[in-house]
Amino acid sequence: MASPTINQYERGKHEPQLKRAKRLAEVLGIPPAFLYTEDDLLAELLLQWNGLSLRKKKELVKLVEANKAPKAKRSRSAAE
Numbered sequence: 001m002a003s004p005t006i007n008q009y010e011r012g013k014h015e016p017q018l019k020r021a022k023r024l025a026e027v028l029g030i031p032p033a034f035l036y037t038e039d040d041l042l043a044e045l046l047l048q049w050n051g052l053s054l055r056k057k058k059e060l061v062k063l064v065e066a067n068k069a070p071k072a073k074r075s076r077s078a079a080e
Contacts, residue, residue, distance in 0.1 A: 030046070
């Protein structure tokens with residue numbers, strides 16, 4: 001990719017097509033989702049995720065599932 005193209009991505013003038021974003025992420029050694037997240041904590045998690053073994057990824061998913069907040073019950077009036 002040419003440098004002016006990357007510059008346009010960085011400035012938000014254009015977004016790469018998914019195929020190009022995947023290739024860019026591959027070259028940079030990052031997950032493609034990292035290029036799209038605006039959440040700094042999620043971005044950090046994505047970078048860490050990339051270096052985990054499959055076993056560790058499964059452990060982390062279980063840990064997150066065990067610690068997620070219970071879904072709020074919707075009142076009947078809110079559902080109508």
